Amino acid sequence: MTSATISLLEELVGFDTTSSRSNLALVSRVADRLDSLGARVRLSYDDTRAKANILASFGPQVSGGVVLSGHTDVVPVADQAWSSDPFRLTERDGRLHGRGTADMKGFVAACLSAATGFARTDLARPIHIALSYDEEVGCLGVPRLLDDLLAHEQKPEVAIIGEPTGMRIGDRHRGFLGFRTRFEGRAAHSSDPGAGASAIYPAADFVGFLKTIGHRTGAGADGTTINVGRIEGGTAINIVPSLCEVLWEFRPVTAIDAAEIEALARAYLARAVPDDIRLSILRDIHVPPLSAGSEQAALAVATALGGITPPLPMPFGTEAGFFQAAGIPAVVCGPGSIAQAHQPDEWIARAELEATDAFLARLTGWASREAT
Incomplete structure (x- = not known):
């Protein structure tokens, strides 16, 4: 599956979704792909309608299941010295370079790749892919995304936010x-x-x-x-x-x-x-902060799927606190290193994407009727 994930990552990196720009070209491409797989796809826009969130749901419309949360925007490349085009995926020594590879289009690509399996599986519990706009400038899109999710789908059991942690589980961070x-x-x-x-x-x-x-x-x-x-x-x-x-x-x-x-x-x-x-x-x-102690359901699911324990505090903020505030237990667990985020020559290792593909394949099994 990793070759499909890398192909999708190449496509995603090719969209310049710096927060100051529209993300609609990427949104259109991703929404079309998910719609073609049979997902229930919803878009929610900012006030200018120049940016949109994507919510794609697979499986039955029942409570429970999992939200896989990511963001589509990236930070600027201005005043950074890159060795290659930041908006063209370039592989060197097993490292895939490009703006957003670690933060966090690598995780998004893995979710889009896994969506084929979600669509082909008889799911007992829903799997939602939730992709927001403007995370990098203050998590501006996720409140509307959550409103859309809770208005049109049953409340999920857990949320997994795929920010770069090297697939280690983060159970708390500051606001x-x-x-x-x-x-x-x-x-x-x-x-x-x-x-x-x-x-x-x-x-x-x-x-x-x-x-x-x-x-x-x-x-x-x-x-x-x-x-x-x-x-x-x-x-x-x-x-x-x-x-x-x-x-x-x-x-x-x-x-x-x-x-x-x-x-x-x-x-x-x-x-x-x-x-x-x-x-x-x-x-x-x-x-909002992500507070430890009330996230046992999310921690149990992420651990069962292969997230690395023991859970640790994250030094950076994420959208996880919004899910927790909405009553959806959340953890942070995704591929890549935060040390690469926002850096010139940003990269993610092939091995990290392989681990994420395996994590999401186990999620498919966890949500299937055969596993219940």
Whole structure:
């Protein structure tokens, strides 16, 4: 089956689905393939209708079964030095190079290859392939995909998110909340600063506050972290700045951590920002954490299919927390290495795709009537 998976991976890599671009050409090709196999195929679009999710379901419309979750978008290749065309699959020494091979078109290709087996098997439990748009810029597509799934299919038993883990099972990861905090003051000539209201000073004070709570929270996959990613403000050295914007994020271990950190930041801003500064706070990214302890069903299924144990915390966020929040136990388990994700000359090994093909073949057997 691996040769079919590699052929499909070559086709998928050939679509430039960088998040800033439409993914509809890939969606059309994949949807046609899955439809031809007899899947129940549904598309859900973003507001511009330039991007779409794919939900393809095989087997009976009953509760239980598995969701195989992936995303179609990739990160940019700009300013990266590639040894070959990033949108053309190139094999060197058993490594398949191309943008998205590890993150995560390798897993998507394996699912599309396995779909032939799903279609030919008398399934007792459904298997859903769920492919989202805009994961790389904040998991923007998956909420609509989940709404579509729960509105038109019975709730699945488990979800397996195929982000690159080397086929090791990940049972927890931090969330990701991103904020755009804007300070608006009043411009003035720098010879008379009192005539204006600097937006940079309260913004700088806020950055200092974030640093202090960041030092308290910890670090690593099992600790909440805080980061200020960008500060932008001012127009010239001799003008009191009327505008400053701070882009910052934190990665909570639990939903309680998320609520506490956000409350701390909002309380500081409410008491510390001067009255002559207008403040706006936009939370534009919200990826929920995947919490361990309630995912035994998903862990059991992934282990039975050949996922490597013991389960470990993931250092990166995924769409798994959205499935968990929707009441669908989820784990992360997919081919490739996260160390290759977003890198120039990104690659996935043939052996990883072979392991994924075997994993999905066992899934077909698990879902079949003969296995029940």
